[in-house]
Amino acid sequence: MNNTSYKTRALLVFLTAGLCLISGNAGAEIPGITGPTFNLSARADCIYGGDGLGILIWGYADGDNRGQYPGPTLLVAEDQTVVINLTNIDIPEPVSIVFPGQVGVQATGGAAGVITREASIGETVTYTFTASEPGTYLYNSGSHADLQVEMGLFGAMIIRPAMGQQYAYNDAQSYFDVEYLFLMSELDLRIHDAIAFGQPYDTSTFFPVYWFLNGRNAPDTMEENFVPWLPTQPYNCMPMMMPGQKLLCRFIGAGRQSHPFHTHGNHFAIIARDGRLMSSAPGSGIDLMEKAFSVGTAPGQTYDAIFEWTGEKLGWDMYGHQQDRDEAPTGNFPGPEDIDHDGDGVFDEVMMEMHEYEPDHGKPFPVDLPQNQDLTFGEMYNGSPFLGGEGLLPPGQGGFNPMGAFVYMWHSHTEKELTNNDIFPGGLMTHLMIMPHMMP
Amino acid sequence: MNKIIKRDRMTVVWAVLLLTLTSGTPVVRGVTYDLVAGEFDTLMPDGVTVRMWGFGLSGQAVTVPGPVLTVPVGDHNLTINLTNNLPVPVSLVIPGLPSALTPVYHQAGDPYAGRVRSLTAEAAPGGGQRTYTWTDIRPGTFVYHSGTQMQIQIQMGLYGALKHDFAASQAYADPATAYQTDIVLLYSEVDPSVHAAVQSGEYGPSGTITSTVSYWPSYFLINGESYTPGQAPIPAGVVGQKVLLRFLNAGLRTHVPIIHNHIGKLISEDGNLLPFFRDQYEVMLAAGKTSDLLLTPAAAGPITVYDRKLDLTTGMESSGGMLVKLDVAPLQTQPGLWKKPIRNRLGRV
Ligand SMILES: [Cu+2]
Numbered sequence: 001m002n003n004t005s006y007k008t009r010a011l012l013v014f015l016t017a018g019l020c021l022i023s024g025n026a027g028a029e030i031p032g033i034t035g036p037t038f039n040l041s042a043r044a045d046c047i048y049g050g051d052g053l054g055i056l057i058w059g060y061a062d063g064d065n066r067g068q069y070p071g072p073t074l075l076v077a078e079d080q081t082v083v084i085n086l087t088n089i090d091i092p093e094p095v096s097i098v099f100p101g102q103v104g105v106q107a108t109g110g111a112a113g114v115i116t117r118e119a120s121i122g123e124t125v126t127y128t129f130t131a132s133e134p135g136t137y138l139y140n141s142g143s144h145a146d147l148q149v150e151m152g153l154f155g156a157m158i159i160r161p162a163m164g165q166q167y168a169y170n171d172a173q174s175y176f177d178v179e180y181l182f183l184m185s186e187l188d189l190r191i192h193d194a195i196a197f198g199q200p201y202d203t204s205t206f207f208p209v210y211w212f213l214n215g216r217n218a219p220d221t222m223e224e225n226f227v228p229w230l231p232t233q234p235y236n237c238m239p240m241m242m243p244g245q246k247l248l249c250r251f252i253g254a255g256r257q258s259h260p261f262h263t264h265g266n267h268f269a270i271i272a273r274d275g276r277l278m279s280s281a282p283g284s285g286i287d288l289m290e291k292a293f294s295v296g297t298a299p300g301q302t303y304d305a306i307f308e309w310t311g312e313k314l315g316w317d318m319y320g321h322q323q324d325r326d327e328a329p330t331g332n333f334p335g336p337e338d339i340d341h342d343g344d345g346v347f348d349e350v351m352m353e354m355h356e357y358e359p360d361h362g363k364p365f366p367v368d369l370p371q372n373q374d375l376t377f378g379e380m381y382n383g384s385p386f387l388g389g390e391g392l393l394p395p396g397q398g399g400f401n402p403m404g405a406f407v408y409m410w411h412s413h414t415e416k417e418l419t420n421n422d423i424f425p426g427g428l429m430t431h432l433m434i435m436p437h438m439m440p
Numbered sequence: 441m442n443k444i445i446k447r448d449r450m451t452v453v454w455a456v457l458l459l460t461l462t463s464g465t466p467v468v469r470g471v472t473y474d475l476v477a478g479e480f481d482t483l484m485p486d487g488v489t490v491r492m493w494g495f496g497l498s499g500q501a502v503t504v505p506g507p508v509l510t511v512p513v514g515d516h517n518l519t520i521n522l523t524n525n526l527p528v529p530v531s532l533v534i535p536g537l538p539s540a541l542t543p544v545y546h547q548a549g550d551p552y553a554g555r556v557r558s559l560t561a562e563a564a565p566g567g568g569q570r571t572y573t574w575t576d577i578r579p580g581t582f583v584y585h586s587g588t589q590m591q592i593q594i595q596m597g598l599y600g601a602l603k604h605d606f607a608a609s610q611a612y613a614d615p616a617t618a619y620q621t622d623i624v625l626l627y628s629e630v631d632p633s634v635h636a637a638v639q640s641g642e643y644g645p646s647g648t649i650t651s652t653v654s655y656w657p658s659y660f661l662i663n664g665e666s667y668t669p670g671q672a673p674i675p676a677g678v679v680g681q682k683v684l685l686r687f688l689n690a691g692l693r694t695h696v697p698i699i700h701n702h703i704g705k706l707i708s709e710d711g712n713l714l715p716f717f718r719d720q721y722e723v724m725l726a727a728g729k730t731s732d733l734l735l736t737p738a739a740a741g742p743i744t745v746y747d748r749k750l751d752l753t754t755g756m757e758s759s760g761g762m763l764v765k766l767d768v769a770p771l772q773t774q775p776g777l778w779k780k781p782i783r784n785r786l787g788r789v
Contacts, residue, residue, distance in 0.1 A: 100698050100748075101721045104738065114669060114759050115700055115744050142700075144758050146750040202756050204658045256750050258694065276703075276719040288716060298724045299696050300748030 032073030036080035043067040043089040050217030050420035056196040057152035069215040071155030087124045094118035098142035101275045105129040115142040134161035135275025136250040136302040146203040154254040173286045176248035180239045185255035186211045211417040211428035213237040218429035240433045244355025247307040253297035260294040265408035267291045268305040312357040320386030354437045388436030406434040470517030474498035478525040486755035491639040493596035506600030518574040524563035531562045533587035559587035579606040580711020581686040581730045599690035612713040619684035621677035628691040629657030660751035660761035673767035679740040685733045689725040696748040698722045704733040740770035
């Protein structure tokens with residue numbers, strides 16, 4: 001048994017180093033393409049549902065690259081003059097882009113459509129505007145939108161404020177350590193099949209069977225960005241943070257349904273809606289910030305929310321201070337280093353971790369853990385209930401969570417949407433990983 | 441019946457004069473409307489004829505939606521005399537405006553005996569009449585609709601808009617809600633198969649369509665019309681002046697109007713002034729909801745308002761549905777385009 005334990009630890013050190021590098025990159029910035037000039041194309045391609053089914057889509061692409069679902073996330077800076085050239089490669093009807101929340105967008109080229117100018121195959125249409133208000137925005141086709149948005153012609157745009165990369169808006173309260181995009185959409189397979197086979201379709205009978213976060217169904221939401229087996233769905237949705245950090249959620253309703261996005265682990269503070277601060281008046285800061293654990297993102301809406309997690313009020317020390325961590329946790333028994341000097345039931349004399357919730361420091365774990373032979377093991381269990389802890393696991397069990405992260409499901413609260421074409425689990429779902437502060 | 445309206449309008453005129461002259465003397469004033477509920481056939485833009493139920497002013501055509509009812513500034517009481525020319529009992533309620541309600545139950549012998557059929561007293565079918573009154577009317581935008589078997593009667597078309605301003609060209613007590621032009625945009629849907637079943641008597645527990653649970657509308661209407669390309673825009677005043685968009689949803693589904701290329705200020709929901717206005721390009725308009733949005737167009741020309749729920753079809757045809765164009769006139773244009781804002785400034789809308 002001791003031998004196994006040693007091997008596990010060696011593996012842990014290796015994986016820890018790797019995972020930290022990954023998390024350092026993934027959490028820093030939302031992947032996308034940087035402006036202020038974008039050369040986009042619209043073209044047909046194929047995506048994979050969470051059940052592996054290949055589905056025809058129409059996607060925006062970065063230049064000559066493949067169409068993607070959603071389109072490239074456009075990253076621009078406040079006050080830039082944004083120019084977007086859109087060329088229709090092979091979509092058999094005119095396409096366009098509208099930018100809800102942007103004022104005074106000028107459109108040139110192509111031909112006039114009902115809402116904006118649009119491009120037929122081979123044509124290019126150009127949209128120009130000043131990115132005057134920082135925030136989280138949606139862009140999507142303004143042509144035959146009941147079909148073209150269904151087919152996938154939508155994406156996110158982030159306007160970064162002058163205040164700096166770590167702020168969502170020009171307000172100190174909009175500071176964040178890590179940020180993630182939660183672009184929600186859904187897909188009615190019948191319409192895609194009809195387009196693929198040239199059959200009639202009726203968008204008023206819209207009945208989706210796939211629900212997406214950043215263009216992927218669970219469990220693919222939790223794969224890396226840009227994995228080669230999802231070439232047209234480059235963006236993941238894998239929020240990771242350390243206790244005490246501020247995680248900015250950029251929520252976008254890109255489809256035709258409202259999705260009540262719901263976090264486990266804590267409430268979040270909504271700081272903006274539609275790219276505008278929750279503020280009573282200019283200069284009043286985010287004084288109308290409100291807490292929620294679900295945000296009913298309606299089609300076309302965007303919300304920005306800051307999620308924080310410290311382990312506050314768990315009622316026990318999540319780091320397992322003074323629990324016996326030299327052996328597999330076998331219950332709530334003090335080891336030789338555990339001293340309760342004043343007899344208040346809280347063990348003393350161990351340093352606080354970074355951002356630890358002080359009132360719970362040293363509080364013992366409230367239940368006796370069962371013996372390993374009485375347990376079945378999920379793949380995210382690493383032998384310890386404590387953040388960053390690890391313990392003995394039977395060979396072949398667990399091991400997907402070598403850092404001892406805490407894992408919370410984040411998902412649409414319309415539980416039906418946690419399916420991939422009628423198969424549970426899947427759909428509009430991912431997990432938040434609370435990572436321990438292992439590297440300073 | 442028309443005479444009653446006229447007499448009442450004269451009363452309003454005299455009351456306004458009196459109030460101006462005596463300044464401060466409390467005068468209880470009211471407005472009366474004579475409404476008729478009836479049925480008619482409408483031709484949808486894709487050539488399909490659909491049976492509708494609607495309201496109309498006495499002596500005028502029955503329409504969907506019904507006429508926009510205005511409770512004039514200074515009036516606080518509303519009386520509606522309803523004449524029912526439909527084959528079923530109907531009634532009137534206005535969510536957001538309290539009034540004494542007397543529910544109607546299915547009677548003994550009826551298989552649904554004891555269940556509520558109507559929120560309030562009904563006008564009997566075949567010409568029956570009933571008077572409804574409201575007092576202490578507050579400023580706001582409201583939906584009026586039938587309060588009887590609402591699951592079927594509302595989607596048949598028995599709804600309309602009612603508005604009451606705090607002061608001339610000022611929606612609420614806050615002076616920041618002043619406007620030059622106001623536009624009512626009432627959203628609703630039609631499921632033609634339900635309407636056909638009602639028309640042929642096949643709607644109901646023993647019919648071919650037993651309820652509106654399976655509701656699949658294929659016509660998506662703003663002010664009773666599905667957009668057709670080239671449709672005339674709604675005049676929206678002059679560039680730089682405030683336009684109040686009164687959004688109402690009398691349908692059964694949520695719609696999300698987006699103001700293309702513009703940001704507005706949401707000033708109220710359900711006829712309640714918001715303590716702080718919200719900058720929004722969209723209005724999340726759930727079923728039964730009203731929201732007022734102030735817009736100050738910075739440029740002349742058309743403004744497109746489209747449903748981001750993307751109900752933008754007419755039957756199976758595209759480029760239709762819940763889309764409407766507003767037209768903002770340039771400054772110093774033809775005198776004809778000046779008329780509307782000037783008239784509005786004087787409060788005579
Ligand atoms: Cu849950």
